[in-house]
Amino acid sequence: MESPDPVPADGTEMFARYAYAPNALGYCGPPDTAGLRGGSSAAVRATAPLFSGAWPYL
Secondary structure, X not given: OOOOOOOOOOHHHHHHHHHHHHHHOOOOOOOOOOOOXXXXXXXXXXXXXXXXXXXXXX
């Protein structure tokens, strides 16, 4: 049986994937989600420090 996501995500893609939903609901992170949704790795890396709760874990 094949894995549902056969290509492992890199760290920036994984962060963007899991951070987008709570950020879109206004729970954490900056008000502008453009850096997470469809952004480049550089945009995600620039946005990540703005998540005060997740940043210490990164």
